[in-house]
Amino acid sequence: SQQGEEDPQALSIQEGENATMNCSYKTSINNLQWYRQNSGRGLVHLILIRSNEREKHSGRLRVTLDTSKKSSSLLITASRAADTASYFCARGRGQNFVFGPGTRLSVLP
Amino acid sequence: DGGITQSPKYLFRKEGQNVTLSCEQNLNHDAMYWYRQDPGQGLRLIYYSQIVNDFQKGDIAEGYSVSREKKESFPLTVTSAQKNPTAFYLCASSFGLRETQYFGPGTRLLVL
Numbered sequence: 030s031q032q033g034e035e036d037p038q039a040l041s042i043q044e045g046e047n048a049t050m051n052c053s054y055k056t057s058i059n060n061l062q063w064y065r066q067n068s069g070r071g072l073v074h075l076i077l078i079r080s081n082e083r084e085k086h087s088g089r090l091r092v093t094l095d096t097s098k099k100s101s102s103l104l105i106t107a108s109r110a111a112d113t114a115s116y117f118c119a120r121g122r123g124q125n126f127v128f129g130p131g132t133r134l135s136v137l138p
Numbered sequence: 139d140g141g142i143t144q145s146p147k148y149l150f151r152k153e154g155q156n157v158t159l160s161c162e163q164n165l166n167h168d169a170m171y172w173y174r175q176d177p178g179q180g181l182r183l184i185y186y187s188q189i190v191n192d193f194q195k196g197d198i199a200e201g202y203s204v205s206r207e208k209k210e211s212f213p214l215t216v217t218s219a220q221k222n223p224t225a226f227y228l229c230a231s232s233f234g235l236r237e238t239q240y241f242g243p244g245t246r247l248l249v250l
Contacts, residue, residue, distance in 0.1 A: 060236065062238065062239075064241075069226075069244070069246075070244065071144075071228055071241035071242050071243045071244050072181075072230075072239075072241040074238050074239070074240065074241075077238055117180060117181070121236050124186075124188075125171075125183055125186060125196070125235065125236070126236070126239065128173075128180040130178075130179055130180040131180055
């Protein structure tokens with residue numbers, strides 16, 4: 030598959046713990062984005078990281094990109110119950126983005 | 139209040155019927171997109187439009203049609219040729235292709 034693939038498919042953690050999700054891809058990218066989707070809702074953009082960047086932060090979120098390994102990771106620190114959602118990486122492919130199947134994160138109180 | 143809106147929230151289609159999903163944005167974005175999402179899966183691109191009066195097929199365009207007569211609007215018609223239309227449909231927009239996309243709340247289409 031040429032899609033970005035997230036790993037794991039599902040993740041359950043306790044509130045306050047850190048959550049790490051990974052995204053792998055097979056062909057070169059322009060940039061990579063991470064999105065969050067609450068159940069039955071639209072996607073919310075979290076972070077865009079360009080191919081010449083290695084790390085970006087936004088609040089409790091940290092995204093890394095390793096182009097040599099064709100992978101990216103999303104770290105959510107000090108998780109909260111409100112972080113419960115599906116998280117998708119979107120890999121830039123040509124003129125568009127290809128979305129992976131997502132990681133379903135459950136943060137238990 | 140800027141944003142991207144979709145209507146209706148739920149839509150029911152009868153066999154053989156065409157239905158149209160609305161997508162409007164006031165973000166002054168040039169590019170607009172339609173995605174389909176099936177339960178537990180990622181998004182698949184149906185159609186996209188880079189500018190007014192231009193649109194391109196995505197990965198799963200068969201059974202769908204679009205128009206882009208105005209910058210703000212990008213309606214999607216699910217035709218009777220789409221044999222498995224039940225899904226969650228998401229519209230998005232961005233300033234340009236390969237830029238951050240902003241999503242609407244989605245329309246859930248169900249078949250009666």
